Amino acid sequence: AQTVTQSQPEMSVQEAETVTLSCTYDTSESDYYLFWYKQPPSRQMILVIRQEAYKQQNATENRFSVNFQKAAKSFSLKISDSQLGDAAMYFCAYRGLNWGNKLVFGAGTILRVKS
Amino acid sequence: DTGVSQNPRHKITKRGQNVTFRCDPISEHNRLYWYRQTLGQGPEFLTYFQNEAQLEKSRLLSDRFSAERPKGSFSTLEIQRTEQGDSAMYLCASREGASEAFFGQGTRLTVV
Numbered sequence: 488a489q490t491v492t493q494s495q496p497e498m499s500v501q502e503a504e505t506v507t508l509s510c511t512y513d514t515s516e517s518d519y520y521l522f523w524y525k526q527p528p529s530r531q532m533i534l535v536i537r538q539e540a541y542k543q544q545n546a547t548e549n550r551f552s553v554n555f556q557k558a559a560k561s562f563s564l565k566i567s568d569s570q571l572g573d574a575a576m577y578f579c580a581y582r583g584l585n586w587g588n589k590l591v592f593g594a595g596t597i598l599r600v601k602s
Numbered sequence: 603d604t605g606v607s608q609n610p611r612h613k614i615t616k617r618g619q620n621v622t623f624r625c626d627p628i629s630e631h632n633r634l635y636w637y638r639q640t641l642g643q644g645p646e647f648l649t650y651f652q653n654e655a656q657l658e659k660s661r662l663l664s665d666r667f668s669a670e671r672p673k674g675s676f677s678t679l680e681i682q683r684t685e686q687g688d689s690a691m692y693l694c695a696s697r698e699g700a701s702e703a704f705f706g707q708g709t710r711l712t713v714v
Contacts, residue, residue, distance in 0.1 A: 491644075522702065531606075532645075532693070532705040578644050589635060589658070590695075590703060592644030 489514045491581050493593035500569045501601050507554075508564045508596050510579030520582040521555065522590070523564045527575040535577070538562065566598075574600045606706035608694050614712045615684055622680045623709045627696030634677050635703065636669055637693040638662065645693050651677060684713045 491512045500506035512521070523535040538546045538555050545553050550570075554563045566573055579593040607626040615621050627634050632653050637645035648667070650658045653674035663669075666684075671677040681688055691710050695703040 493644075524705075531707040534702045534704075537702055580644075588633070589647040589650055590637075590645070591647070594644050595642070 489516075489581050489583060489591045491579050491591050491593040493579055493596050495596045496594070497597045497599065499599045499601060500566070500573075502569055502571060504569055505565060505567045506569055506598065508566075508577055508579075508598065510562045510564070510593055512560050512562065512579070512581050512591075514560070514581065514583065516583050518584055521553075521562045522580040522582065523551070523553070523562075524578045524580060524592075525573075525575045526578065526595075532578070536564065569600050571600050571602060574598055606694055606696055606704050608692075608706035608709050610709060611707060612710045612712075614714060617686060617713055618683055620680065620682045621684060621711065622678055623692055623694075623711075625677045625679070625694030625696075625706060627676070627694070628698075628704055629675075631696035631698045631704070632674070633697050634671055635695045635697075636677070636679050637695065639691040639693055639708070640689075648679075648692075681711075684711075686713045689713045 519540045521538045524532045525535050526532045536546050536548045536551050550567045552565045576595045578595045580590040609624045634651045636648040639645040647660050648663050649669050651671040654671050666682045669679045691708045693708045694706045697703045
């Protein structure tokens with residue numbers, strides 16, 4: 488079974504600084520998707536960034552970028568120029584091409600942004 | 603269409619009572635998922651529909667849980683004879699094709 492591990496329960500970053508959230512996963516599949524979702528307190532989960540495993544180029548969305556290392560099964564999220572609105576729980580998630588394409592989530596990392 | 607809608611947002615029920623939650627997905631999305639999220643944890647998959655067909659159920663979905671999507675549009679999740687261990691956030695998500703999943707705001711269930 489696929490598993491996703493987020494080893495950092497909580498991270499803090501100063502406003503305008505850069506922070507990296509870690510994620511590792513385990514799978515025997517060669518093709519899959521990886522996601523980072525953001526869940527602000529009492530609000531719905533929203534997609535931050537998505538990576539297709541067959542693409543070697545790391546995905547980037549404005550201040551958010553990933554470091555995808557397929558061989559190491561690592562998928563970290565870098566947030567540049569952190570803003571107060573970035574404070575949230577961040578989940579790393581895996582989606583295979585089978586199993587109904589459901590998402591497998593990590594336990595999450597709470598990101599605190601200090602002003 | 604304003605996204606995935608879930609009702610109610612909060613539900614407090616006494617142990618042993620039945621509860622039903624509703625999810626209205628984004629209208630053109632044929633795939634609908636239910637997840638359960640306990641405090642401080644990531645969501646866990648419960649069940650999946652493609653149109654009206656329930657194609658997969660997690661072993662987390664005990665016999666007390668049932669889900670339906672009768673016309674391939676909205677879905678309901680019913681929990682019978684609720685237990686305190688059922689207290690959680692129940693999330694619904696929908697998607698189409700290879701797109702990402704869009705989540706609702708969830709229904710927070712508290713069993714007292």
